[in-house]
Amino acid sequence: MDFSLTEDQEMFRGQIRKMLDKFGGTQVAREMIADKPESLKKVYSTLAELGCSGINIPEEYDGLDLEALDLVPTFEELGRSLVPGLFMETNALVVPIIKKYGTDEQKKNYLTAIAAGDKQVSFAALEPFNDFSRQGIQCSLAKKDGQYVLNGTKILVPEAELADAFLLVVRTSEDVEDGLSLVLIDAVDELNIERQLSFDEAKHVAKIECNQLVITEEQIIGEVNKGWEQLQEGLLYFNAALSSYMVGAMEHVVHMAAEYAKIREQFGQPIGRFQAVKHSIVDMKVHLEIARSLSYYANWVVDTEENDREAAVYSARTYATEKFIEAASQNIQLHGGIGFTEELDCHLYVKRARYYDQYLGSTPFYQEKVVASLGW
Amino acid sequence: MDFSLTEDQEMFRGQIRKMLDKFGGTQVAREMIADKPESLKKVYSTLAELGCSGINIPEEYDGLDLEALDLVPTFEELGRSLVPGLFMETNALVVPIIKKYGTDEQKKNYLTAIAAGDKQVSFAALEPFNDFSRQGIQCSLAKKDGQYVLNGTKILVPEAELADAFLLVVRTSEDVEDGLSLVLIDAVDELNIERQLSFDEAKHVAKIECNQLVITEEQIIGEVNKGWEQLQEGLLYFNAALSSYMVGAMEHVVHMAAEYAKIREQFGQPIGRFQAVKHSIVDMKVHLEIARSLSYYANWVVDTEENDREAAVYSARTYATEKFIEAASQNIQLHGGIGFTEELDCHLYVKRARYYDQYLGSTPFYQEKVVASLGW
Amino acid sequence: MDFSFTKKEEKFRTELRTWLETNLPEGWLEGKRDLPEDLDEYSAYLRAWQRTLYDGGWAAIAWPKEYGGRDASLMEEIIYHQEMVRVKAPPLINYIGIHMVGPTLIDMGTEEQKEKYLKKILTGEEIWCQGYSEPSAGSDLTALKTRAVKDGDRWLINGQKVWTSFGHVADKCFLLTRTSTVPEKKHRGITVFLIDMDQPGVETLPIIQMDGHKDFNEVYLTDAVATDADIVGQVDSGWHVLIALMLHERTGIGAELFTLEKQFNDTVTLAQQYKVNGQPLIHNPLIRQKMAGFYARVRGSLLNYYRNLTTTVKNGQPGPESSIDKLVVSELNKELSSFAVEIQGHQGLLWDKDAAVDSKWQRLFLASFGQTIGGGTSEVQRNTIGERVLGLPKDMGR
Amino acid sequence: MDFSFTKKEEKFRTELRTWLETNLPEGWLEGKRDLPEDLDEYSAYLRAWQRTLYDGGWAAIAWPKEYGGRDASLMEEIIYHQEMVRVKAPPLINYIGIHMVGPTLIDMGTEEQKEKYLKKILTGEEIWCQGYSEPSAGSDLTALKTRAVKDGDRWLINGQKVWTSFGHVADKCFLLTRTSTVPEKKHRGITVFLIDMDQPGVETLPIIQMDGHKDFNEVYLTDAVATDADIVGQVDSGWHVLIALMLHERTGIGAELFTLEKQFNDTVTLAQQYKVNGQPLIHNPLIRQKMAGFYARVRGSLLNYYRNLTTTVKNGQPGPESSIDKLVVSELNKELSSFAVEIQGHQGLLWDKDAAVDSKWQRLFLASFGQTIGGGTSEVQRNTIGERVLGLPKDMGR
Numbered sequence A, B: 001m002d003f004s005l006t007e008d009q010e011m012f013r014g015q016i017r018k019m020l021d022k023f024g025g026t027q028v029a030r031e032m033i034a035d036k037p038e039s040l041k042k043v044y045s046t047l048a049e050l051g052c053s054g055i056n057i058p059e060e061y062d063g064l065d066l067e068a069l070d071l072v073p074t075f076e077e078l079g080r081s082l083v084p085g086l087f088m089e090t091n092a093l094v095v096p097i098i099k100k101y102g103t104d105e106q107k108k109n110y111l112t113a114i115a116a117g118d119k120q121v122s123f124a125a126l127e128p129f130n131d132f133s134r135q136g137i138q139c140s141l142a143k144k145d146g147q148y149v150l151n152g153t154k155i156l157v158p159e160a161e162l163a164d165a166f167l168l169v170v171r172t173s174e175d176v177e178d179g180l181s182l183v184l185i186d187a188v189d190e191l192n193i194e195r196q197l198s199f200d201e202a203k204h205v206a207k208i209e210c211n212q213l214v215i216t217e218e219q220i221i222g223e224v225n226k227g228w229e230q231l232q233e234g235l236l237y238f239n240a241a242l243s244s245y246m247v248g249a250m251e252h253v254v255h256m257a258a259e260y261a262k263i264r265e266q267f268g269q270p271i272g273r274f275q276a277v278k279h280s281i282v283d284m285k286v287h288l289e290i291a292r293s294l295s296y297y298a299n300w301v302v303d304t305e306e307n308d309r310e311a312a313v314y315s316a317r318t319y320a321t322e323k324f325i326e327a328a329s330q331n332i333q334l335h336g337g338i339g340f341t342e343e344l345d346c347h348l349y350v351k352r353a354r355y356y357d358q359y360l361g362s363t364p365f366y367q368e369k370v371v372a373s374l375g376w
Numbered sequence C, D: 001m002d003f004s005f006t007k008k009e010e011k012f013r014t015e016l017r018t019w020l021e022t023n024l025p026e027g028w029l030e031g032k033r034d035l036p037e038d039l040d041e042y043s044a045y046l047r048a049w050q051r052t053l054y055d056g057g058w059a060a061i062a063w064p065k066e067y068g069g070r071d072a073s074l075m076e077e078i079i080y081h082q083e084m085v086r087v088k089a090p091p092l093i094n095y096i097g098i099h100m101v102g103p104t105l106i107d108m109g110t111e112e113q114k115e116k117y118l119k120k121i122l123t124g125e126e127i128w129c130q131g132y133s134e135p136s137a138g139s140d141l142t143a144l145k146t147r148a149v150k151d152g153d154r155w156l157i158n159g160q161k162v163w164t165s166f167g168h169v170a171d172k173c174f175l176l177t178r179t180s181t182v183p184e185k186k187h188r189g190i191t192v193f194l195i196d197m198d199q200p201g202v203e204t205l206p207i208i209q210m211d212g213h214k215d216f217n218e219v220y221l222t223d224a225v226a227t228d229a230d231i232v233g234q235v236d237s238g239w240h241v242l243i244a245l246m247l248h249e250r251t252g253i254g255a256e257l258f259t260l261e262k263q264f265n266d267t268v269t270l271a272q273q274y275k276v277n278g279q280p281l282i283h284n285p286l287i288r289q290k291m292a293g294f295y296a297r298v299r300g301s302l303l304n305y306y307r308n309l310t311t312t313v314k315n316g317q318p319g320p321e322s323s324i325d326k327l328v329v330s331e332l333n334k335e336l337s338s339f340a341v342e343i344q345g346h347q348g349l350l351w352d353k354d355a356a357v358d359s360k361w362q363r364l365f366l367a368s369f370g371q372t373i374g375g376g377t378s379e380v381q382r383n384t385i386g387e388r389v390l391g392l393p394k395d396m397g398r
Helices: A009-022 A027-033 A038-049 A068-080 A087-101 A106-115 A228-264 A275-301 A308-338 A345-357 A363-373 B007-022 B027-033 B039-051 B066-082 B087-099 B104-115 B226-263 B275-301 B309-340 B345-358 B362-372 C008-021 C041-056 C075-088 C095-108 C111-123 C239-247 C254-275 C284-313 C320-342 C347-348 C361-372 C379-390 D007-023 D041-057 D076-088 D095-108 D111-123 D238-248 D252-274 D285-315 D318-344 D346-348 D360-371 D378-389
Strands: A121-124 A140-144 A146-159 A167-171 A178-183 A192-196 A207-214 B121-124 B140-144 B147-158 B165-171 B178-184 B192-196 B205-215 C127-132 C148-150 C154-163 C173-178 C190-196 C202-207 C216-227 D130-131 D145-149 D154-165 D173-180 D188-198 D202-207 D216-227
Touching: A009 A038, A009 A068, A027 A038, A027 D095, A038 A192, A068 C008, A068 C127, A087 A106, A087 A121, A087 A167, A087 A228, A087 D076, A106 C111, A106 D095, A121 C154, A140 A167, A140 C216, A146 A167, A146 A192, A146 C347, A167 A192, A167 A228, A167 B178, A178 A207, A178 B007, A178 C347, A192 B027, A228 A345, A228 C320, A275 A308, A275 B007, A275 C379, A275 D285, A275 D318, A275 D378, A308 A363, A308 C361, A345 B039, A345 C347, A345 C361, A363 D285, B007 B039, B007 B066, B007 B226, B027 B039, B027 D216, B027 D360, B039 C239, B066 B087, B066 B226, B066 C041, B087 B121, B087 B165, B087 B226, B121 B147, B121 C347, B147 B192, B147 D346, B165 B309, B178 B226, B226 B275, B226 B309, B226 B345, B275 B309, B275 C148, B275 C284, B275 C320, B275 C379, B275 D378, B309 B345, B309 B362, B309 C284, B309 D360, B345 D346, B345 D360, C041 C111, C075 C254, C075 C284, C095 C111, C095 C127, C111 D173, C127 D154, C154 C190, C173 C216, C173 C239, C190 C216, C216 C379, C239 D188, C254 C284, C254 C320, C254 C347, C284 D285, C320 C361, D007 D076, D041 D238, D076 D252, D076 D285, D095 D111, D095 D238, D095 D252, D130 D154, D145 D173, D154 D173, D154 D188, D154 D202, D173 D238, D188 D216, D216 D360, D252 D285, D285 D318, D318 D360, D318 D378, D360 D378
Parallel strands: A121 A167, B121 B165, C127 C173, D130 D173
Antiparallel strands: A140 A146, A146 A207, A167 A178, A192 A207, B140 B147, B147 B205, B165 B178, B192 B205, C148 C154, C154 C216, C173 C190, C202 C216, D145 D154, D154 D216, D173 D188, D202 D216
């Protein structure tokens, strides 16, 4: 038994951390708040140069043909600096789906470009006043006169303006159980993209309205009306990746809290001497380490056929989301007044934690999946 | 506005506390563990002498015709010393039901005897592997050849051996919504009472099996098939009383924890100086005070026609049960090893907290009642 | 036990309510409640509102009549806060002047100080701020380092204050300074000055908060000037003044509790009206359960406040238990506002004009982080309760 | 990353499993697992079980072969614990001898001590207890007051120990005493003695716990006798011995985690089989949600343990992070056993033979209160983690 990342994986983490430190860590996110995506774009081209974007892509499409686990250092480091962007959506959601359900043509078109860092794909799933569930998807794709016509509204589409393509979940049948399909849209120009104001200003989101948009059969991935099942495969990889991202972010939160508690003095003591402060940081640290263990395992198990594949991934996700927002919130409290300022990074972590807390499904949604997958 | 007990009520509290202190506080409960009910019986006759058992009984039945609020000091003090027995079942459940729904004959028989301290009534509602709900009541009362015949099993009937009578909830119709009735049984000899081992050994419970037991129409309270609705009136008073009992118990728990934290030294400090200990006791205290405010209001509102009558009572109950078990558990932790011994009282409070936690309905059961009563 | 108000109290409520209906800014009651964004306009708007209050005799009801107040009872103050919350009245720009500085001057100011300041506090002509916290003196105010040194017949003050609310609009500051570093106990050697904000030695910089607001300021003091006549109480006895002042702030927490109650009621409405997949949230059993939990806690906090209030009315001063209220309301507010965002699902992430219903929930959530820090962190509150209410031993360094 | 066991490890598992199937007490595997109530019979029964383990070569697998062990690897120890939990094997009556005293003597005992004690530890001929805690030295062991004073060529020991597990059956005690009160640092001046429990100066009284059990004892020492030959290490250097001993207890927490996992799985079965109003509990959405939460935490704790174990295997010693495991498992155990009682509704209040399913849940709930206290309270664990893992400043008095 060996439950740790390899030396290579850890070395790779070091490279990425160094690179992001050069960009100033959270500076990339802060520039997005100021609507300046240049640094983010550079980070992404550097990631591609380092080979990140090809990690989980087969060799025949110019990838490295490695596993989900090999993406963990990248995601943790991106989380540590709260780098926004579409890396997770592209490599941990779209890539696994295309690998498993895409046609040769789709693989050739998408995987090669993604491996090269030339294509970032966003995910348009959420709709206004619906949840992320079969019933919640009402955006419709109807076959009419031999053509597929798309109508409806998607909201909270991440980084839509940076996206080269979109994956959409759409309704192709009234059947609640089996009525959804997955569609890839490249023709970004034809989409009506409108920026939405985001609670997490460093994470840009947009509304997409499709009005009689015509698409071709080739844009549908896998089987029509089986989109929700196919999406689950992608969600497994995505949630494993998201857990790692949040672990990276949490790690930095715990670091901030502990280091501040060592130097900040009140009542003649470093505040880390007070048990209310000390124990609170300890609890954050304990949760972090357990989240990390869950996320490592999730990223390992997702590439296996183990029985607990779903349960492990969704447990990692729910645990990490819950503990990340808790730690990020507590970090502000521990910093006191200064933690409440825009100047310090504390609030950026709370906002991102809030952003991911219910992204693509709430905790009860995923907990029900855990229980169901275990056959309870 | 005056949100406090009157001086008379507080003076009355003093009398009861003095009396119970003479009995050695939790000594009464400890003697019940040793199966010696003598002290408990004496406590009850003393309470009757002090007039407690007639507080909420009309003057025409030799009572004091006071209100639920006037019972608060008694219940708090009984809780403080964890005195078991049927005082709450009798005065806060059976009395309100008989007052509202009983016939003149029933009132005369029961209320007069209760006021005099000559009759204690237990409550037989719970059944094995059912919950406390309409569906959960399956014990049946059927009319057959002009006679009422009772069949079925009740469990966890409190202090059955001390009871002079029992109130039973039984099924008189298959109708799930409207099929229950309330019955009073005096003829204790005909009941098959069998002691059950209780997790809270100071609180005796029993199983009652009724096998073709014949009862008369006069033993039914109020309208047949309307028993569940009528019971709700009693449950309001009972849960208001129970909140007070738990507030009294919690108060003693907080007192124990705080006093121990002042004298116990470790690492050269009284442990109450350590924030982990101090803040934990503070949280217990905060919860206690809020529980007390809720319970005072519950006992006031229950005798009014205010809109929030149900919401207030059930909020008091759920808050008090939740915070009492939390405080009682934490009290053991704060005492360290000695808190884990049989010798100290800490564990008695945890066991009683556990006993009441789900007694006559769980927290979700009562929370749903709160929400429903507010029309949300 | 009696939850009714007296006839006199009800009359007071009706009088205030009627006055508000006539005198609130145009359209306010109907929902036009936007305050100007520009700082000068904002300040002018709120000064005008305070002047209106003053003209109606509603600016400082708790002050003695001789100083322009109404000699209001505690219950009347409570009613005042309830009514203000009910109509979501504009903020009181001279809150610190009215509720803290004024009563303190009435209590321990010189005749000259009363003469000079009280009237202008009432009218809003002079807005006050407090100079308390410093970069290294937050929870521990005794660590303050801003020095006041006698220089001939004047005092020169040097140092830095932080978290000064209303600092950017204030004309005057109630300033804590260190005038002696000798004594063993650090809370001796502090002196309170009443200084002009509009002088060359005072520079104010806004602090940008995590919610984008700029409610607080850094105040830099470089040879700021005051005289003996500007001292409140005695030199080196500022700690007593500070404690007296805190006691005067007797009903602020009530206003916060009424606001919490209002926000809870709004959350109920939100859960009833907000639909997911066509179903109102309130039908969701998990949400129902949580709402019932909040109901118990919000009601419990309010009732507990009323119980403490009863003690205050009966004894003439608040008991130590009343220190519980601030901890409870700030922590509960934090959880409630988080819950209100959370139940909106992914749409809770939309902001401002794109918010699913009203971005006030998101704003409340962000602002709530400040409430468990400002005015004494929850950690310090717990120490105070532990020591004052339960008699537990004092913490390290206290 | 690799979650498989090596062939050698799997062979080890099979060997042990086969041996257990043959050698466990009659009917044990089928569920006849009642231990004798009478103390002497209980002791005899478990000594016999240990003798069986010894005869099979399974008493102390981690010890070096030369002392009667198997030189087992860390992974083999883990497998050993997993298998023992799987068959709910009888408790090891000489747990302290095998896992703590023995390894410490092998490490720092004299040749005479090794000769005299090791074999008898293995066979169960001599049962050991530890004399650590005292009435005023619980979390703070350095406060211990039991004095050992040289009297001619022997030492006389006076004082009181408490929470001595196995004290009532033990033949020998690994005893912490104070031999010097001079030094500034209280953890100097402690000496470890190996003493006879069966001597006039030693009296043992059982402590009745809140769950009715008597697992621990008070031990009164009145001129109890030891000699220089009974000292482990040097006079006044007992703290080092203690630390060495704690490091030897390297896999006990693993056993606790495997037990926790088993209990969680049993809880799942409970929720599937226990019916209320004819419906299995597991159909209740609130219960499903909580079970999913526990699943994440139990799996997370186990995985975290494996991660720490990997570090230990790679570095030859555990990292400071492994101190997290004890806190996590004891707190989680407390919540889980409370949950298992709670979901039984009112029937959770029935006890022993009247229990709705099996009163083990109620017993676990009560016992769980001891786990966050014994072996270092959760508060002390948090201090240790804060200081050793995060480098936070030391607490008062430490």
